[in-house]
Amino acid sequence: MSPVRFRDRTDAGRRLAEKLAAYADRPDIVVLGLPRGGVPVAFEVARALAAPLDVFVVRKLGAPGHEELAMGAVATGGVRVLNDEVVHGLGIPEDRIDAVAARELQELARREHAYRDGRAPPDVTGKTVILVDDGLATGATMRAAVRALKQKGPQRIVVAVPAASPDTCAGLNAEADEVVCVITPEPFVAVGYWYDDFAQTTDAKVRDLLLLARQPRRES
Numbered sequence: 001m002s003p004v005r006f007r008d009r010t011d012a013g014r015r016l017a018e019k020l021a022a023y024a025d026r027p028d029i030v031v032l033g034l035p036r037g038g039v040p041v042a043f044e045v046a047r048a049l050a051a052p053l054d055v056f057v058v059r060k061l062g063a064p065g066h067e068e069l070a071m072g073a074v075a076t077g078g079v080r081v082l083n084d085e086v087v088h089g090l091g092i093p094e095d096r097i098d099a100v101a102a103r104e105l106q107e108l109a110r111r112e113h114a115y116r117d118g119r120a121p122p123d124v125t126g127k128t129v130i131l132v133d134d135g136l137a138t139g140a141t142m143r144a145a146v147r148a149l150k151q152k153g154p155q156r157i158v159v160a161v162p163a164a165s166p167d168t169c170a171g172l173n174a175e176a177d178e179v180v181c182v183i184t185p186e187p188f189v190a191v192g193y194w195y196d197d198f199a200q201t202t203d204a205k206v207r208d209l210l211l212l213a214r215q216p217r218r219e220s
Contacts, residue, residue, distance in 0.1 A: 020180060030051065037134040040209060053210065055116075059074050146175045
């Protein structure tokens with residue numbers, strides 16, 4: 001039987017939150033969404049778990065001449081991780097890495113400013129961090145996010161997504177402490193295939209959701 005599709009990222013976030021119910025109402029939890037598409041999903045997760053929400057911005061470092069190939073990534077807080085296998089395999093000199101990283105750090109800084117309006121990134125030291133995206137195809141961005149986040153001293157990292165390819169979901173278990181994937185269909189095709197509405201998430205939408213998440217909830 002074919003896996004059930006998600007109506008949109010809101011629906012996906014609510015379904016994902018059900019799988020994370022054990023983390024509800026715990027003071028050590030922080031939910032971080034990967035912009036842009038992971039933030040609407042993370043918003044629903046954070047709301048269901050009564051946990052704070054923020055973003056973890058990651059920018060891939062494309063290898064010179066092979067831009068689709070990730071030689072590393074930069075992430076929130078200025079953290080840089082490199083894929084040594086790619087760097088050494090292609091013989092990429094340090095100055096070329098620095099040039100690519102500088103360019104991506106500019107875009108990262110732009111997004112950080114657009115989303116946070118000067119607020120500092122959350123302190124995740126000793127916390128259980130739930131990293132959320134709207135889906136995983138190759139998992140390269142999420143893998144970079146996990147490696148970068150580890151340098152910030154969390155107690156536990158949980159990767160949580162609505163949809164992922166089976167191999168990617170399984171492979172991330174070697175990187176994170178726990179991986180939660182609502183559906184792992186085979187063949188996977190693409191992340192957007194499993195959504196009825198997979199419209200692009202804008203910077204403005206990300207900013208609005210972060211603002212909304214910081215407001216006290218009204219009791220119904």
